[in-house]
Amino acid sequence: MTQQKLSDTPAAPGVRPIQAPAPSVPDGATGPVAPGPGAVAALWPLGPDQVRLDPDGLLGRWQRRNATVTLPHCVDNLHGAGNIGNLRAAAGEADEAFAGMWFADSDVHKTLEAAAWELGRSPGDAGLRSFVDDTAALLARAQQPDGYLNSYFTVAAPEDRWRRPEWSHELYCAGHLIQAAVAAARTGVSPGLVAVARRFADLLVERFGPGGADEVCGHPEIETALAELYRLTGHRPYLDLARRFLDLRGRGLLGPGRFGPVYYQDHVPVREATEVAGHSVRQLYLLAGMVDVGVETGDRTLLDAAERLWEDAVRRRTYVTGAHGSRHRDEAYGDPYELPPDRAYAETCAAIASFQWNWRLLLATGRARYADEMERALYNAVAVAVSHDGRHFFYSNPLQLRTGHTGAGEESAARRLPWYTCACCPPNIARLMASLHGYLATAHEDGLQIHLYASGSVDTEVAGSAVRVDMRTEYPWRGRIELTLDGAATVPWTLALRVPEWCEAHTVRIDGGPVIAPVRDGYVRLTRAWAPGTTVVLDLEMPVRQVSAHPRVDAVRGCVALARGPLVYCLEQADLPPGAVMEDVRLDPAAPAVADRREDLPEFPVVLTAGGTLADTGDALYTATSGRGRRGTPFTLTAVPYFLWGNRSEGPMRVWIPIAATG
Numbered sequence: 001m002t003q004q005k006l007s008d009t010p011a012a013p014g015v016r017p018i019q020a021p022a023p024s025v026p027d028g029a030t031g032p033v034a035p036g037p038g039a040v041a042a043l044w045p046l047g048p049d050q051v052r053l054d055p056d057g058l059l060g061r062w063q064r065r066n067a068t069v070t071l072p073h074c075v076d077n078l079h080g081a082g083n084i085g086n087l088r089a090a091a092g093e094a095d096e097a098f099a100g101m102w103f104a105d106s107d108v109h110k111t112l113e114a115a116a117w118e119l120g121r122s123p124g125d126a127g128l129r130s131f132v133d134d135t136a137a138l139l140a141r142a143q144q145p146d147g148y149l150n151s152y153f154t155v156a157a158p159e160d161r162w163r164r165p166e167w168s169h170e171l172y173c174a175g176h177l178i179q180a181a182v183a184a185a186r187t188g189v190s191p192g193l194v195a196v197a198r199r200f201a202d203l204l205v206e207r208f209g210p211g212g213a214d215e216v217c218g219h220p221e222i223e224t225a226l227a228e229l230y231r232l233t234g235h236r237p238y239l240d241l242a243r244r245f246l247d248l249r250g251r252g253l254l255g256p257g258r259f260g261p262v263y264y265q266d267h268v269p270v271r272e273a274t275e276v277a278g279h280s281v282r283q284l285y286l287l288a289g290m291v292d293v294g295v296e297t298g299d300r301t302l303l304d305a306a307e308r309l310w311e312d313a314v315r316r317r318t319y320v321t322g323a324h325g326s327r328h329r330d331e332a333y334g335d336p337y338e339l340p341p342d343r344a345y346a347e348t349c350a351a352i353a354s355f356q357w358n359w360r361l362l363l364a365t366g367r368a369r370y371a372d373e374m375e376r377a378l379y380n381a382v383a384v385a386v387s388h389d390g391r392h393f394f395y396s397n398p399l400q401l402r403t404g405h406t407g408a409g410e411e412s413a414a415r416r417l418p419w420y421t422c423a424c425c426p427p428n429i430a431r432l433m434a435s436l437h438g439y440l441a442t443a444h445e446d447g448l449q450i451h452l453y454a455s456g457s458v459d460t461e462v463a464g465s466a467v468r469v470d471m472r473t474e475y476p477w478r479g480r481i482e483l484t485l486d487g488a489a490t491v492p493w494t495l496a497l498r499v500p501e502w503c504e505a506h507t508v509r510i511d512g513g514p515v516i517a518p519v520r521d522g523y524v525r526l527t528r529a530w531a532p533g534t535t536v537v538l539d540l541e542m543p544v545r546q547v548s549a550h551p552r553v554d555a556v557r558g559c560v561a562l563a564r565g566p567l568v569y570c571l572e573q574a575d576l577p578p579g580a581v582m583e584d585v586r587l588d589p590a591a592p593a594v595a596d597r598r599e600d601l602p603e604f605p606v607v608l609t610a611g612g613t614l615a616d617t618g619d620a621l622y623t624a625t626s627g628r629g630r631r632g633t634p635f636t637l638t639a640v641p642y643f644l645w646g647n648r649s650e651g652p653m654r655v656w657i658p659i660a661a662t663g
Ligand SMILES: [Zn+2]
Pocket: 347, 348, 349, 350, 395, 423, 424, 425, 428
């Protein structure tokens, strides 16, 4: 673990800081996002070596599966699909024709980032170690003398270098290279990769920096990457360039393109935007960059814009699963309340980007609503994208698969696929899962904040003393979280525990005795001079919830979604009576749903059973009467966690269930 010392980063002249900088950066604050000491952040991340997930908890199992199955699977496919061969050709070591998408390098970089986080956590994997060493060396050899590094524009289209910013993804790929290098340096796994990334970044500063080309990339990503490289190195021109890319956006520099400037958020200056728009992954990566640059420069206008767009995204355009992006066309956000469950695009990368953006907002503001959104995306929109076996993936994540579905193309597949022609999602999952422990908790001068619950432990320093918190829980299946605190017995400090937005009742016990612990701003805050061995038990009630959408969401009017804790549930064909048609199922809203453990399913999940009917819907496509479907055959309906659907067999699924008509 290397803790980089950063130079001071004064707020830009005339810009009001968001709040006073926290007085100190805890040692080892070197996770996926690491605000510098001058940043105007509310909370500080812990280093990935300070938080551990136990493999017997759900998040720990996901991380272990990622390490043992998904990551090696990604490495194999980078070889099989030609990504590594492309770089070998760029290094002059092979004659192979370029294979795959022109931004195929980004899949290598994301896998490299994932491997770095994983090796930082668990350094013993020799296969992963050699992948990192070999790939870092290959990237160095593929780098051009001036620092440029992109296999497509080196091998296949050198004449187009820097000539198609709306389309080329050159800066996007550079951004992922930089993020891989930052991860490799922060974990100490491959410090040398930073030299490669910096040579490229220095070229970018020279070409696009002040006095250089007024250009931006059609696919944001470079902004957040340069901010992180600045945090690592303290080299201010990287941050200035990130800010310049934000400042230049929205001036129509990219031209109308195929889908118009809104597609790549070039239709309005970032500080003036009032709505999320266009390609959802691009929008969300851009928002992540806005928060990073905002906290490092003290530019409140960037954070205000990011929070304003969060309101629009979460209040009007986010699926109940936390997924973003309704439309297949343009892979874009839809109109307000345009959230069709069956035609949902809901790209996996957008859910991951939302998680990363919300983490940045949480660090910047300390507001629990961003942790709530991280949790919703993680347990639903992100988790669903990976099969239980860890080697099959969804690209698009609809909330309904109809009987007789005929998907066209990889992006509307009825089942998870082992790899994709455009393979952005699997390595994105890998890098998030490999760094997942870095998102559980934060520190502040007052104490420790726990945002996501999982069995594991947190080690940090509070008020100058070492503190250890052990966490035991069956979350998300049960809402009971048991914490044991050790260290820092002499000075009072505050343990802040998030009470999720979905939770309406909770209790807290300290050493077995009940305490009054109201929720303030999304957290219960317990301040004590904690004696070693003190136990805290937080119990979050998890009744089954029938969730309704805003009435303007026409596509699911008259339906409810079943949810419990952070999990959204769905119906699967495998749980319906033989011959039943999924679209005929109705939920009896008056019959209370019951939670129960199912041991024949992966993860032994809590499933929900409720009263259902199979409506008599008839054959006529249209009728003049409104009474159709009132009579029906009762049956016991079973709902399973949405993230587990599609692991047993292919077949129809739905999250939103029509309510049985009464009378
Ligand atoms: Zn993707």
